[in-house]
Amino acid sequence: MELASAAVNAPSPPGAVPIENRSAPRLAAALVPSITGLRLSPHGIDAKLVNISATGLLAECGLRLKVGSAVALSFEGTFTLSSTAARVVRCAVAAMSSNGGLLYHVGVHFDAPIAVDEPTGVPKTKTIPDAAPSEPAPVRVVVRNRW
Numbered sequence: 829m830e831l832a833s834a835a836v837n838a839p840s841p842p843g844a845v846p847i848e849n850r851s852a853p854r855l856a857a858a859l860v861p862s863i864t865g866l867r868l869s870p871h872g873i874d875a876k877l878v879n880i881s882a883t884g885l886l887a888e889c890g891l892r893l894k895v896g897s898a899v900a901l902s903f904e905g906t907f908t909l910s911s912t913a914a915r916v917v918r919c920a921v922a923a924m925s926s927n928g929g930l931l932y933h934v935g936v937h938f939d940a941p942i943a944v945d946e947p948t949g950v951p952k953t954k955t956i957p958d959a960a961p962s963e964p965a966p967v968r969v970v971v972r973n974r975w
Contacts, residue, residue: 852881864905884937
């Protein structure tokens with residue numbers, strides 16, 4: 829049992845390609861200029877878009893939101909959708925603002941998928957084919973002192 833958990837906690841070998849396990853590709857905020865701002869209700873807080881996909885988004889705001897809480901997102905700008913219902917799936921401190929307050933990255937999952945236009949003029953990322961490893965990676969045992 830300990831050996832299995834050690835393998836999960838072991839760092840990736842240098843040069844390893846991280847496994848992307850997402851159901852929808854993310855687009856950075858710069859690639860979606862039609863969204864100029866966000867408002868999260870019922871909190872009534874303005875937020876800045878970090879990235880978005882068809883199934884959710886990551887926003888930056890100055891209020892810590894409770895994971896599991898329902899929110900209504902209002903999109904500002906010329907984005908085709910004006911609002912949608914969502915649920916907070918994660919919230920973590922991202923940085924300190926210029927006035928000394930905390931900024932949070934809030935991940936939300938949409939209740940229903942939305943249409944996000946693919947940006948034009950941006951090269952598509954290549955899919956890396958699965959490569960068979962020449963030999964299994966050694967398992968690193970992580971020893972943690974609990975006292």
